[in-house]
Amino acid sequence: MSTREELRLIALTEFSNSGYIGTSLQRIAEIAGVSKSSVLYHFASKEALLDEGLAPAIERMQGILDRTKGAPFSAARRDAFIVEFVDFLLESRLEVNLFLNHGQSLEDVPVIDRANALVGRLADYFSSATTSTEGVMRFGMALGGAAFILSSRNKFGEDVSTSIAEPPVDEVRAALVVIVTELLAPLTLSTPKAHSTPSTQE
Amino acid sequence: MSTREELRLIALTEFSNSGYIGTSLQRIAEIAGVSKSSVLYHFASKEALLDEGLAPAIERMQGILDRTKGAPFSAARRDAFIVEFVDFLLESRLEVNLFLNHGQSLEDVPVIDRANALVGRLADYFSSATTSTEGVMRFGMALGGAAFILSSRNKFGEDVSTSIAEPPVDEVRAALVVIVTELLAPLTLSTPKAHSTPSTQE
DNA sequence: ACAGGAGCTGACCGATCGGTCAGATATCGT
DNA sequence: ACGATATCTGACCGATCGGTCAGCTCCTGT
Numbered sequence: 001m002s003t004r005e006e007l008r009l010i011a012l013t014e015f016s017n018s019g020y021i022g023t024s025l026q027r028i029a030e031i032a033g034v035s036k037s038s039v040l041y042h043f044a045s046k047e048a049l050l051d052e053g054l055a056p057a058i059e060r061m062q063g064i065l066d067r068t069k070g071a072p073f074s075a076a077r078r079d080a081f082i083v084e085f086v087d088f089l090l091e092s093r094l095e096v097n098l099f100l101n102h103g104q105s106l107e108d109v110p111v112i113d114r115a116n117a118l119v120g121r122l123a124d125y126f127s128s129a130t131t132s133t134e135g136v137m138r139f140g141m142a143l144g145g146a147a148f149i150l151s152s153r154n155k156f157g158e159d160v161s162t163s164i165a166e167p168p169v170d171e172v173r174a175a176l177v178v179i180v181t182e183l184l185a186p187l188t189l190s191t192p193k194a195h196s197t198p199s200t201q202e
Numbered sequence: 203m204s205t206r207e208e209l210r211l212i213a214l215t216e217f218s219n220s221g222y223i224g225t226s227l228q229r230i231a232e233i234a235g236v237s238k239s240s241v242l243y244h245f246a247s248k249e250a251l252l253d254e255g256l257a258p259a260i261e262r263m264q265g266i267l268d269r270t271k272g273a274p275f276s277a278a279r280r281d282a283f284i285v286e287f288v289d290f291l292l293e294s295r296l297e298v299n300l301f302l303n304h305g306q307s308l309e310d311v312p313v314i315d316r317a318n319a320l321v322g323r324l325a326d327y328f329s330s331a332t333t334s335t336e337g338v339m340r341f342g343m344a345l346g347g348a349a350f351i352l353s354s355r356n357k358f359g360e361d362v363s364t365s366i367a368e369p370p371v372d373e374v375r376a377a378l379v380v381i382v383t384e385l386l387a388p389l390t391l392s393t394p395k396a397h398s399t400p401s402t403q404e
Numbered sequence: 405a406c407a408g409g410a411g412c413t414g415a416c417c418g419a420t421c422g423g424t425c426a427g428a429t430a431t432c433g434t
Numbered sequence: 435a436c437g438a439t440a441t442c443t444g445a446c447c448g449a450t451c452g453g454t455c456a457g458c459t460c461c462t463g464t
Contacts, residue, residue, distance in 0.1 A: 003411080003412095017306065017307065018307040019221055019223065019224070019304065019307050021221065021223055021224040022221070022223040022224075022307050024450075024451065024452085025451085025452065025453085026450080026451085026452095034411095034412070034413090035412065035413050035414075036413095036452090036453090037412070037413055037414075037453095037454090037455095038411075038412050038413070040452085040453065040454085041410090041411070041412065041413095042411090045452080045453075046452065046453090100303075100350075100354075101302075101303040101304070101306070102221065102303065102304075104219065104303070104354065105219065105220040105221050105224050133369040133370075133373040133374060133376075133377050134373075134376075134377035134380060134381070136369065137351070137374065137377040137378060137381060138377075138381060140351040141343070141347045141348065141351055141378075141381055142347075144347065144350055144351045144354070145343045145344075145346065145347020145348070145350060145351060146343065146347070148302075148346055148347060148350040149339070149342040149343055149346045149347060152302075152306065152346070167335040167338065168335075171335040171336075172335060172339065174336075175335050175336035175339040175340075176339060178336060179336070179339060179340060179343055179385070183343075183381070183385070205441080205442095226420075226421065226422085227421085227422065227423090228420080228421085228422095236441095236442075236443090237442065237443050237444075238422090238423090238443095239423095239424090239425095239442070239443055239444075240441075240442050240443070242422085242423065242424085243440095243441070243442065243443095244441090247422080247423075248422065248423090405464100406463105406464090407462105407463095407464090408461105408462090408463095409460105409461090409462090409463105410459105410460085410461080410462100411458105411459085411460080411461100412457105412458080412459080412460100413456105413457085413458070413459095414455105414456100414457095414458100415454105415455090415456095416453105416454085416455085416456105417452105417453085417454075417455100418451105418452100418453095419450105419451080419452090420449105420450085420451070420452105421448105421449080421450070421451080422447105422448100422449090422450105423446105423447085423448095424445105424446085424447075425444105425445090425446085425447100426443105426444100426445095426446105427442105427443085427444095427445105428441105428442080428443075428444100429440105429441085429442080429443095430439100430440085430441080430442100431438100431439085431440080431441095432437105432438085432439085432440100433436105433437100433438085433439100434435100434436090434437095434438105
């Protein structure tokens with residue numbers, strides 16, 4: 001693997017674990033076994049390192065959303081999206097963890113803005129199927145909760161609690177699809193009502 | 203309000219929004235309208251500011267857990283816990299957000315260790331009712347997801363997506379209780395036998 | 405043989421970090 | 435009136451931050 005690619009992965013890992021501000025170029029250089037100057041030779045700036053670390057995951061998520069929003073909301077398309085979304089979360093844990101945990105303090109960074117825009121498109125897609133408070137909370141719990149629990153699974157599964165072991169990844173994937181589908185199911189069974197909350201559709 | 207209490211709240215807010223490392227004493231002082239030296243007069247160090255900011259929420263959560271674990275696992279006690287837990291999340295958003303989003307990079311800070319120990323006790327309590335991967339994921343999605351979606355509700359509700367308005371707090375509370383209960387319900391319908399994890403009562 | 409670019413480095417820069425310290429100001433009990 | 439105490443401040447410290455720059459060592463095409 002090239003030094004440049006190695007630095008990208010180290011930076012992504014450290015940004016995810018310690019945050020963007022909490023990770024110094026010096027530390028990235030030390031882990032890679034090169035000098036800080038070498039890091040800045042391969043990447044124009046620390047921000048460029050963040051940008052190139054997140055870019056692949058952002059482009060993948062963009063593709064998923066483009067494909068999903070190509071047709072109107074339906075239960076079948078929603079279920080297909082859920083599978084794709086869960087796979088995305090499983091394979092982009094570092095990126096998702098970095099964005100979820102540390103993105104709010106990096107709001108003026110362009111690559112974070114792009115990721116935020118994706119969340120907005122995702123919310124718009126599901127908000128087209130519900131207007132009730134419970135529906136909105138179901139969407140948030142299902143997608144945000146799944147992203148959170150996956151991106152920080154090490155924290156709860158290994159570090160903190162010793163009584164919960166790390167399950168096989170395919171079991172995690174299957175369980176997550178079941179739970180997310182269950183959470184989102186009421187949103188499209190009978191879309192017109194759901195709750196007695198008429199309001200707040202701006 | 204005393205200067206000291208004002209500083210505590212400003213620090214908690216800034217730590218939650220920008221992270222512990224991402225918040226400087228200078229910034230806290232500027233918001234409060236005092237000098238950096240004054241901040242360090244009221245609090246021995248930056249870490250003391252973090253400690254005293256999180257302490258009340260930690261003590262409250264400790265009380266909830268002590269009360270809940272005073273008796274063996276049952277559906278009724280679980281439901282009572284859920285209500286208390288949701289109320290806790292609603293009233294301690296800053297603290298929960300700070301712990302969830304930035305706690306993993308502060309693992310050697312004593313107050314964060316205390317909070318992590320609470321999560322461990324919580325996980326032990328619910329892991330006594332399930333051993334399946336799906337059960338563990340249900341627990342994680344329900345509690346972690348609820349904590350996440352509430353602590354970062356501003357991000358998804360106001361900043362990012364303009365199509366989802368901020369619902370009344372009592373509706374959020376009711377919806378969350380329904381969803382969390384629904385997620386955790388299958389865990390105690392048939393509890394043949396739990397784990398072989400005797401207590402770990404510290 | 406050698407020019408030239410790729411990869412890499414140490415020295416250095418201004419800015420900011422958390423924290424220390426001596427002293428200024430104000431309040432209060434006596 | 436006067437010392438004691440609480441509150442607050444600016445000046446300063448060493449460490450670390452992201453970033454710049456001149457120059458070093460290779461390797462390769464000609």
